[in-house]
Amino acid sequence: MWKVAIWSWPTYLALLLLLFTACRSAGAAGDYEGKKILSVELAPQPGGQAPLPADLPLKAGTPYSAANVRAAIERLFVTGRFSDVAIDAESRDDGVAIRILTTANLFIGRVAVFGVAHAPNPGQLENATKMDPGTLYDREKVSAAITNIEAVLRENGFYLATVTPELEHIPAYAEVNVTFYVQPGPRARYSTPVFTGNLQKDPQKLINATHWKRWLFFRGFKPVTQARTQNGLVRIRNLYHKDQRLMARVTLGKMQYHPQPNTLTVTVDADAGPKVDLQVEGAQISRGKLRDLVPVYEEQSVDNDLLYEGERNIVQYLQSQGYFDARADYERKPEDPAAAAKAARLEITYTVDRGERSRLVAVNIDGNRYFDTRTIRERMFLLPAGFLSYRNGRFSEQYLDRDKEAILNLYRANGFRDAKVISTIDPDYGGKPGRVGVTVRIEEGPQWFVGNLDLSGVSPGNRAAVAALLRSTEGQPYSDLNMATDQENVLNYYYDNGYPSAQFETTVLNAAEPHQVNIRYTVKEGSRQFVRQVIVGGLRYTDRDLVAERISLAPGDPLSRSAMVDSQRRLYDLGIFAKVSTAIQNPDGVESSKYVLFQLEEARRWVFNYGIGAEIARIGGGGTTDLTQPAGGTGFSPRGSFGVTRYNLFGIGHSVGLQTQISTILKRGVITYQAPQFEGNNNVNLLFSALFDDSKNVRTFSSRREEGSVQLGQRLSKANSLQYRLTYRRVSVDKNTLNITPQLIPLLSQPVRIGLVSTTFIQDRRDDPIDSTHGIYNTVDLSLANRALASQSSFLRILAKNSTYYRVGGAVIARSLTFGSINNLGHRDIPLPERFFSGGGSSQRGFADNQAGPRDLVTGFPLGGKALLLHQFEYRFPLIGGNTRGVLFHDMGNVFTDLGSLSMRVRQKDLSDFDYMEHAVGFGIRYRTPIGPVRLDLAYSINPPSFVGFKGTRDQLLFCGGPNPPAGVECSGVYNVRQQLSHFQFHFSLGQTF
Amino acid sequence: MLRTAVIAAAMALMQPLHAEIVDRIAVSVGDQIITLSDIRLALRVAGFLDGEQPVFTPQARRQMAGRLVEQALLRQEMNLSRFPTPDAKDVDSMLASVKQQRFSGDAAYRAALVRDGITEAELKRQLQWQIRLLRFVDFRFTPALLLSSKDLREYYDKEFLPRWKAKTSAPPPTLEQSRAEIERDVNAKKANDALERWLKFSRERARIVYHEEAFQ
Missing domain, CATH: 3.10.20.310 (membrane protein fhac)
Structure with a gap:
């Protein structure tokens, strides 16, 4: 037992203090x-x-x-x-x-800016925030975003704008949605700008050039927008460039805002620079060609690099003209760039020595064994002189170098590592001066092969898939191109399967065997990332399931950027979203699973469209009481259209619309209900439509059509699609407008109910559907009308079209063949409106609208036919500048009585025969616009039909044929009036013919 | 009775009453962090190398944090350019030099380690880092410097001569005679200026966040 001394109170205190001190340090x-x-x-x-x-x-x-x-x-x-x-x-x-x-941490979810619809648009303001969805959120970013928004608003004249942020926290996803509400206030207007610097021009001209002043009789200035300000500077620059001041500098200086009149005074700093005088000595090169060759015009600047490029371009141009030894040098006065900037004039002279003109008469290739000469020639720019084109051949040193490089690449891509290509130029080929021959000699060397291919670093689960992607294989020719393709394919595979930091390295070593290499691919997969959850934001009206069905990512899936992009595309394809943004939350964070964000901006649900237009041609205009002009006359038909569409109906991506069109020859209304991506299938869409049509575009009759249809469209592939259609229509012809033999009027004026089931196959491999230059377009439409479908007329109709387009230099050769046949399966004749009618600006241009084919033997009006054959050929070529093209065309074809009447004859047998092949040639002009080319065609029909017609009134037609015409109806001289369709037709419309 | 109660209380209070923060982020520099333990270790090593008792006041921690921030910015640059790490033998050589200069023998050295709460492994890591840092600064900021005759003359007239005259009344060496020394001094100053400018620029671009709880 130990005895402890009795402690005094200081001792207790000290002990306690010691203990607490010990406690404080116990947590270290x-x-x-x-x-x-x-x-x-x-x-x-x-x-x-x-x-x-x-x-x-x-x-x-x-x-x-x-x-x-x-x-x-x-x-x-x-x-x-x-x-x-x-x-x-x-x-x-x-x-x-x-x-x-x-x-x-919190992350940015959705960023939206409301309050300004135009200049700037909401997209510009959202970009200005620099707040990217998925990235880290902090308060400073919001302040910076407001500053940036205000700066963009000021650039667009909103100096009194206020910006208020609203934050929505979503703790479950560590997300913050940020909305900025803008009160823009009134937009400022420009006031008279101030110009400083070496202007060399009247300031009033510069002010006019900016286009900041209001037009014509309106006083004052236009409202400020950023685009208008920048365009103003560009126009001032262009004004100087027109004056050959290619070195002119025009920049924005101070912008002084005046609150009281709410105006903005812009200061423009301009330095006109010297006038640039560009000349060529020693060769004749037009001004237009010189502008193309010397890039100082396009770059709107003058420096030695551009002048040197101009020198090379001039030499190459002259070589392409046959001056194979051409040389060029440039000289500038003054030489010193600093002195040039201050001088009044800068002279640039290209001194050219063309040399003798030669012709490239032969391009010989030898030494090739692995590839035939044709395969090598396909890759060459060099061309010997020809008759129709390249009269002196196509040759330049640059072309020759390019050809040698192309041949070498071809050999290297096929294992010929040591291949060499040597060229020699013989200036007196065949002993004749001025005739040049080029010989390309190929030393193939041995072909190298892949000996051993080693793939390391790939986990067992990925091995099979990665191995299947490799183009380099053991025993096959070695190729750099294959290795590069392997790298791209393998990395794309990893990026698509959740390995964003995958790396791929290649090592190539010579094998022990001669002419063999061993390839080692080393893959570093990195860590794999998965989808933690998909977060969809921005939906107000759209059904969530509609969106979810189109997102091909689910929790637990590997994080694939291509799946994100594919989902984005499918959502855009619905046609109900103005914007679909996708991002990964916390993209730089090191974690195995990530949130994937889809931020959607729903498009406007109501869309209105309207338009006015006109048709000018030898128009039909049925329902005419003038029986003396069965071919019609030159007419003008104004037209107006109006439409309204409601998108995203019921929030499921469907739409309903009404489109109307009114002109002097057509009244039409169509109601459609569309279900794109029907039942979640990307490739299927459903369309219901109801149509009312009152048309007068066939001179023979006016018709009224009421139609309802349902169509299922199926996309088979990118180019191929099918449509399946069920149609019911009731067509009635106004008997008072039927310009045919009176005996046929009661029959053909009966209203007809048609029930049709049809299918259409479409193959579209054109590069541009509006103005094609390359590709092919095929359609086949098969329709069956039958009593089983409650149709009063039974027939089988086929209509097929094949169009092809070929680029030839700068021109396009386009051709199209259309064939149609109606086979009557019942007793009743095919109703007039169901027959084929042809003729006009989009078909046989030798005829006016719908004027081709059989005609009534009394009145001469077209009756349509049961067979159709038409071939069109066009040569489309550049005419003036880049927007105006010319067309030479030949159309041949007709509408025939029936399939058995198809004929290639070029003459009528008699005045009652219309089953022959009509030919027309012509010239057209196309002017390119953003919505397609405006088209004017002038056609000359070589063999227009002649026929007998009627020269009288409707009463005379109805009564003169009977035994007892009423009194007062003069019947002599009204029948058998010989007529012929005009040789000349003109057509004016929008879009290519085919 | 009271004595027993105090002893019992003392026994109980020997255990901590609540959890303690053992480490935390003090500063974040982009995607790098500087923890409280990093700052403490740096202070201990600095004290060890300087032969002084380390001070852990909030001001001292903040000052050391500032230096570590600069080192973090440089580390980022080093990693981007894959600057090599010094060999073990370079580190051993430096350690041997430190031992020789500061300690009378191995025992004194080891006792100092224990006293300052540093392990030899930690010390070596710090030395390795310092060697790498110095080499990188020399590599990155020195080679681009070009000294003109004007720079040399200016330094000789404005810095070298006044310093010489303040030290001694002996006639000063000529510019040519002192060229090597001046070049060394001027280069060092220019390198330092370049480093300062780069650090200023990097600090403005980087996201640096101080967590004040670490400096209470």
Whole structure:
């Protein structure tokens, strides 16, 4: 037993102080070192929390280590989920309990700006915020965004705007949606701009050039927009360039805002620079050609690099003209760029020595064994002189170098590592001066093969898929191109399967065997990322399931950027979203699963469209009481159209629309209901339509059509699609407008109900459907009308079209063949409106609208036919500049009584025979516009039909044929009036003929 | 009785009453962090190398944090350019030099380690880092410097001569005679200026966040 002294109170106090001091230092990290960790928990976060990384260095059951604590803090920080991490430890009897305290990061979700619709548009303002969805959120970004928005608003004249942010926190996804509400205030107007610098022009001319002043009789200036300001500077620059001042500098200076009149005074700093005088000595090169060759005009600047490029272009141009030894040098006065900028004039002279003109008469290739000469020639620019084109041949040193490079690449791509290509030029080929021959000699060398191909670093699960992607294979020719393709394919595979940091390295070593290489591909897969969840934002009206069906990513899937892009495309294809943005939340954070964001901006649901137009041609205009002009006359038909469409009906992406068109020859209304991507199938769409049509575009009759149809469209591939259609229509012809033999009027004026089932196959491989230059377009339409479908007329109709387009230099050769046949399956004749009618600007141009084919033997009006054959040929070539093209065309074809009457005859047998092949040639002009080419065609029909017609009134037509015409109806001289369609037809319309 | 109660209380109070923060982020520099333990270790090593007692006041921690921030910016640049890490033998050589200069023998050296709470492994890592840092600064900021005759003359007239005259009344060496020394001094100053400019620029571009809880 030990005796303890009685302590005085100071001793007690000292002891207690000592103990508390000991307690304070007991929490230091060193005290826990080596102790067993009993538990590791993450302190709760508001909303959901990310799971702890599986590779966190702190684990229950392991010894505590300060180094591991530090490593754990770092591991958590690099996930990107936390802005602050602290570890606290509590000592227990048998170990230490660890708690992880964190402050979670927030990420930007959706960013939207409301309040200004135009100049700037919402998209520009959203870009100005520089807040990208998925990236880290902090308050400073919001302040910076407001500053940037205000700057863009000021550039567009809104100096009194206020911007108010609204934040929406979504703790479950650690997301913040930011909306900026803009009160723009009134837009400022320009005031008289101030010009400083060496102007060399009247300031009033510069002011006019800006287009900032209001037009004509309106006083004052236009409202400020950024585009208008920039365009003004560009126009001033162009004004100087027209004056050959190619070095002119025009920049924006101060912008002085005046609150009271709400105007903006812009200061423009301009330095006119010298006039640039560009001359060529020693060769005749037109001004227009010189502008193309010397890039100082296009670049609107003068420096030695551009002048040297001009020198090379002039030499190449002259070589292409047959001056194969051409040389050029340039000289500038003054030489010093600084002195040139201050001088009044800068003279640039290209001195050209053309040399003798020669003809490239032969391009010989020898030494090739692996590839035939034709294969090599296909890759060459050099061309010997020809009769129709390249009269002196196509030759230049640059072309020759390019050809040698192309041949070498061809050989290297097929394993000929040591291939060489040598050229020699014989200026007196065949002993004749002025005749040049080029010989390209190929030394193939041995072909190298792949000996051993080693693929390392690929995990077992990926091995089969990666191996299948490789083009380089053992025993096959070695190729750099194949290796580059392998790298691209393998990396794309990894990026699409959740390995964003995959790396691919290639090593090539000579094998022991001669002419063999061993290839080693080393892959570093990196860590794999998966989808944690897909977050969709921005939906107000659209059904969520509609969107979810089109997103091909699900929680747990590998994170694939191509799947994100594919989903984005499918959402755009719905046609109901103005914008679809996709992003990964926390893209730089090191974590195995990520949120994938889709931010959607719904498009306007109501869309109105209207238009006015006109048709000028020898128009039909049925329903005429003038029976003396069965071929019609030159007419003008104004037209107006109006339409309204409601998109995203019921929030499921369907749409309903009404389109109307009114002109002097047509009244039409169509209601459609469309269901794109029907039942979630990307390739199927459903269309219901109801149509009312009252047309007078066939001179023989006016008809009224009421029709309802349902169509299912199926896309088989990118180029091929099918349509399946069920149509019911009722067509009635106004008997008072029927200009035919009176005996046929009661029959043909009966209203007819048609029930049709049809299918159309479309193959479209054109480069541009509006103005094709290359490709092929085929359609086949098969329709069956039958009593089983409650149709009053039974027939089978086929209509097929084949069009092809070929580029020839700068021109296009286009041709089209159309064939149609109607086979009557019933007793009733094919109703007039169901027959083929042809003729006009989009078909046989030798005829006016719908004037081709059989005609009534009394009145001479067209009756349509049951067979159609038409071939069109066009040579489309550049005419003036880049927007105006010319067309030479030949159309041949006709509408025939029936299939058996098809004939290639070029003459009529008699005045009742119309079953022959009509030919027309002509010339047309196309002017390119943003909505397609405006078209004017003038056709000359070589063999227009002659026929007998009627020269009288309707009463005479109706009554003179009978035994007892009424009194007062004069019947003599009205029948058998010989007529012929005009040789000349003109057509004016929009879009290509085919 | 009271004595027993005090002893019992003392026994109980030997255990901590609540959990303690053992480490935390003090500063984040882009995607790098500087923890409280990093700052403490740096202070201990600095004290060890300087032969002074380390001070852990908030001001000292903040000052050391500032230096570590600059090192973090440089580390980022080094990693981008894959600057090599010094060999173990370079580190051993430097350690041997430190031992020789500061300590009378191995025992004194080891006692100092224990006193300052540093392990030899930690010390070597710090030395390795310092060697790498110095080499990188020399490599990155020195080679681009070009000294003109004007620079040399200016330094000789404005810096070298006044310093010489303040030290001694002996006639000063000529510009040619002192060229090597002047070039060394001027280069060092220019390198330092270049480094400062780069650090200023990098600090403005980087996202640097100080967590004040670490400096209470």
